[in-house]
Each structure stands twice: as structure tokens, then as C-alpha cells.
Amino acid sequence: DVVMTQSPLSLPITLGQPASFSCRSGQSLVHSDGNTYLEWFQQRPGQSPRRLIYKVSIRDSGVPDRFSGSGSGTDFTLKISSVEAEDVGVYYCMQYTHWPHTFGQGTKLEIK
Amino acid sequence: EVQVVESGGGLVQPGGSLRLSCAASGFTFSSSWMNWVRQAPGRGLEWVANINPGGSAESYVDSVRGRFTISRDNAKNSLWLQMNSLRVEDTAVYYCASWTTSGNYWGQGTLVTVSS
Numbered sequence: 168d169v170v171m172t173q174s175p176l177s178l179p180i181t182l183g184q185p186a187s188f189s190c191r192s193g194q195s196l197v198h199s200d201g202n203t204y205l206e207w208f209q210q211r212p213g214q215s216p217r218r219l220i221y222k223v224s225i226r227d228s229g230v231p232d233r234f235s236g237s238g239s240g241t242d243f244t245l246k247i248s249s250v251e252a253e254d255v256g257v258y259y260c261m262q263y264t265h266w267p268h269t270f271g272q273g274t275k276l277e278i279k
Numbered sequence: 280e281v282q283v284v285e286s287g288g289g290l291v292q293p294g295g296s297l298r299l300s301c302a303a304s305g306f307t308f309s310s311s312w313m314n315w316v317r318q319a320p321g322r323g324l325e326w327v328a329n330i331n332p333g334g335s336a337e338s339y340v341d342s343v344r345g346r347f348t349i350s351r352d353n354a355k356n357s358l359w360l361q362m363n364s365l366r367v368e369d370t371a372v373y374y375c376a377s378w379t380t381s382g383n384y385w386g387q388g389t390l391v392t393v394s395s
Binding site: 261 | 314316323324325326329338339340341374376378380382383385386387388
């Protein structure tokens with residue numbers, strides 16, 4: 168299975184400041200079809216997860232543009248340009264280039 | 280409005296069985312890969328299984344293969360997860376979810392507790 172390693176596990180950020188989440192995969196996530204199936208999910212406290220980003224950098228409908236995804240190969244990043252109170256929660260990366268789909272262990276964003 | 284509603288969770292003894300159901304509406308269920316994802320108490324997300332739109336191809340994480348079976352009925356916009364030989368480590372909230380380039384849809388989850 169492809170191991171997804173996220174860092175840091177906890178991210179205390181002051182409101183209005185940027186935040187950066189790292190996700191590294193145990194092997195390249197470039198699929199034979201040329202796509203890279205790396206996604207980011209947000210899980211707010213007490214809520215179900217929701218996807219924010221798919222194929223590394225494409226934002227889902229309704230996701231604020233302060234969220235952005237980047238990266239390639241085995242190294243990926245989710246950034247929030249200016250953290251708001253509603254961004255508190257756990258952020259997971261997930262790959263489905265390889266079977267089985269695998270999630271990272273999550274990074275918990277909290278307000279400092 | 281998109282709705283994804285899971286049901287069927289509960290308390291079961293080790294070795295027992297449960298069948299989870301998922302009722303979906305508001306998106307093109309019959310064209311969507313469907314997934315079950317679980318989250319043990321206080322833990323992260325774990326993908327469990329998925330099934331292709333036509334229902335002809337299923338995949339499972341190793342820890343449940345041979346014990347769990349995913350199925351669907353596109354006429355009823357419904358998804359199921361038959362769970363047999365349940366173990367204590369299967370205790371989790373189970374989410375029904377779909378994520379495609381046209382959107383992502385999750386239910387509120389149903390809690391499965393395996394305990395004697």
C-alpha cells in the first residue's frame with residue numbers, strides 16, 4: 168500500500184496568517200494515464216469530511232480561493248493564504264492512483 | 280439538493296454481522312463510483328471499499344477483503360455494505376461517499392460498535 172505521510176500533525180496558526188500542509192507519498196502518484204490522483208479533504212469538528220482539492224490543484228465548487236494545492240510526484244502541499252476561524256479542523260490528503268486508496272494521518276489546524 | 284443518508288449501524292458482538300445501507304439523491308448516482316470510508320473513534324480516515332457505476336467491479340482494503348461485500352442498486356439509488364465476521368477493530372463511523380470531478384458527496388456516517 169502507498170503510505171501517505173502528512174506533516175506537521177498539529178498546526179497552530181494565528182487568524183489571518185497563512186498555513187501550509189505537507190503530504191508525501193511512498194511512491195510516485197503519477198498514474199499511467201498521466202493524471203496525478205491526489206486529493207485534499209477537510210473535516211471540521213463534528214462534521215463529515217468534504218473534499219477541497221482534486222488532482223493536486225483543482226478546487227471543488229464552493230471552496231474559497233484562499234485554498235490552493237500544488238506539488239508533483241511524491242511531494243504535495245495544501246496552502247491557506249489567510250486562515251479564518253471556519254478553517255479549524257483536520258486536513259487529510261488521499262491518493263487513488265494506486266490500489267487501495269490511502270489517506271494520510273491528518274494535520275489538525277487550530278487557532279493560536 | 281444532494282442527500283446521502285447511511286443507516287444500519289449499531290452494537291454487534293465480535294463475529295457477528297451487520298448490513299449498512301446508503302440512500303443517495305440529488306446527483307447522478309448511476310454514473311458515480313461509490314465508496315465506504317470509516318473512521319475509528321478519535322482516529323483518521325480509512326478507505327474501506329468502492330464499487331464502479333455499473334456494479335461489476337469492487338475493491339477492498341486488505342483488512343476487510345473476504346469479510347465485507349459492497350453492492351449497489353442504481354434503480355434504487357442505494358448502496359450497501361454487508362459486514363460479516365466483525366472484529367473489535369472494525370468499530371468506527373462508516374461513511375458512504377462519492378468523489379468525482381463533478382462533485383463530492385458524503386453522508387453523516389453511521390456508527391458500528393463491535394464489542395462483547
